[in-house]
């Protein structure tokens with residue numbers, strides 16, 4: 001006799017249409033079951049838990065009230081969309097989350113018709129939603145468009161650009177602000193304080209209450225009119241909400257866990273012929289799971305864990321994380337130089353600046369999810385003689401490219417960029433890959449670009465950035481653990497534009513940039529076993545290039561191969577450009593630049609992704625054989 005299901009109602013829901021005839025009481029039970037399922041699934045896969053737990057009731061209410069997928073539902077960032085995925089035909093695959101061949105950890109168009117827009121980088125939902133709403137109007141369609149955006153994501157400028165445009169158009173668009181009072185980091189900036197004031201304003205609440213009492217017994221049409229009048233009255237009393245000033249009808253704040261509130265209000269909003277409307281819901285990140293509710297980060301991002309205790313799987317405790325090595329190195333530099341300051345865009349723990357902040361609270365700045373502002377804010381600091389370290393993941397730095405060019409590079413300001421998550425990141429997949437920073441920074445005049453091959457190199461490169469005070473500089477390093485290299489007690493700035501040779505040979509030269517060096521050394525061993533004497537060098541700098549080293553390697557070897565954790569247009573391209581300009585190809589040099597393939601690689605472990613990209617030792621050996629015209633087959637390339 002099999003155990004009775006823990007989720008009898010959820011078992012009946014394969015797509016949202018299956019829940020639309022549920023009563024309010026059944027929807028409440030469904031929400032509880034959905035929360036249980038979400039916790040159980042993420043305990044097995046790891047991933048983003050807190051955000052999804054905070055929107056369980058909201059997810060149920062939205063799919064109950066709106067006719068998804070005809071009504072377009074866009075989740076900002078998308079890390080909170082696991083409950084949404086479970087309700088929209090993907091419960092059977094939810095335990096493949098963020099694994100090779102499995103579900104994405106974010107919304108993804110290719111994955112489901114219920115994901116009308118892919119996400120992962122924050123604050124895009126209102127822009128995309130406005131686009132869909134305008135398209136609907138142009139087509140003469142009638143569907144709703146709903147954007148769910150968090151308070152953190154609401155701190156990015158792009159959200160305001162979109163609201164400004166939507167408000168000016170009086171577009172029929174629904175924005176649900178999911179205000180859980182913090183993102184990964186405690187709330188930053190005036191917005192969070194403003195939202196709190198709105199939520200607790202006694203005048204506001206009294207007005208709302210008056211409004212509610214008044215409208216309780218009126219026909220629905222009056223309800224809307226009265227609601228509007230109350231909003232206006234409140235607006236005058238409170239000087240109008242920011243959202244109303246931007247042309248939105250504001251509704252809230254309401255309890256985002258109370259289906260008795262959510263359902264009628266969302267129905268009203270659905271049926272309103274007006275827009276744009278912003279519904280402000282207040283939720284609790286990690287809601288309904290004790291270990292998440294009591295944890296400082298609300299279990300924002302977790303590894304596999306034990307449901308009963310919340311205890312997360314311990315890492316096997318190898319070499320230190322690169323992020324930690326960076327933080328320790330920067331702290332040591334800052335102890336010597338009080339002009340060093342550090343900036344993060346809402347990722348203090350991800351970048352390690354939470355550690356820096358513990359020692360230097362007045363010299364640490366978390367600007368919210370605002371990378372563009374972070375870069376130009378750092379530029380401003382640099383104009384006044386400070387030494388700003390802007391710690392931004394490679395992928396998120398993409399958002400601030402014009403600020404890097406226009407405000408930093410052209411003005412040759414000594415902003416230092418600590419580019420974490422460089423290269424492939426694993427479970428977060430293509431949206432978070434740090435594939436392009438070498439390409440998009442290396443083409444900028446005045447920049448110094450470095451890539452750390454290990455944690456010792458990273459330590460010295462942080463010191464090098466600290467010492468470069470006449471132009472911008474950047475050091476890139478990957479997500480995850482180092483190699484176990486001995487970290488120097490006293491960091492030494494490197495000679496700018498100089499690489500290093502780790503092994504001398506005379507037939508093949510492997511020139512690595514970044515942490516592919518380990519694979520290059522393994523490849524050299526394999527090549528030597530085939531009688532191919534191989535030099536291995538670490539470029540250290542993509543800009544300025546070590547021209548002497550590059551030209552020597554080209555002159556003294558039959559084959560020169562570069563390898564990097566980045567796209568075409570980066571280090572290998574810079575080397576190719578230099579070789580071409582110096583006629584190094586004229587004598588028949590066999591040159592290959594090994595880069596990431598011209599595709600977005602779906603999630604897997606980083607090692608598996610690099611193997612797929614051909615950027616492991618086996619791929620390097622194969623590339624050398626191909627350059628030599630030898631047939632590199634499985635038996636000739638013995639590497640695992």
Ligand SMILES: Cc1ncc(C[n+]2csc(CCOP(=O)(O)OP(=O)(O)O)c2C)c(N)n1
Pocket residue numbers: 051054077079080120121122149150151152153154178180182183184285345346347369396399
């Ligand atoms: C452009 C960008 N910068 C940084 C991040 C990293 N990030 C992911 S979720 C998150 C916090 C989002 O906060 P909020 O919108 O309030 O969502 P919550 O996690 O609270 O549900 C951040 C900073 C990102 N996804 N995109």
Ligand SMILES: CC(=O)[C@@H](O)[C@H](O)COP(=O)(O)O
Pocket residue numbers: 048077079120121301350421425428479
């Ligand atoms: C959702 C989001 O963008 C962040 O939470 C990101 O997933 C963090 O990445 P790391 O796990 O590499 O810090």
Ligand SMILES: [Mg+2]
Pocket residue numbers: 150151152153178179180181182183
């Ligand atoms: Mg939040």
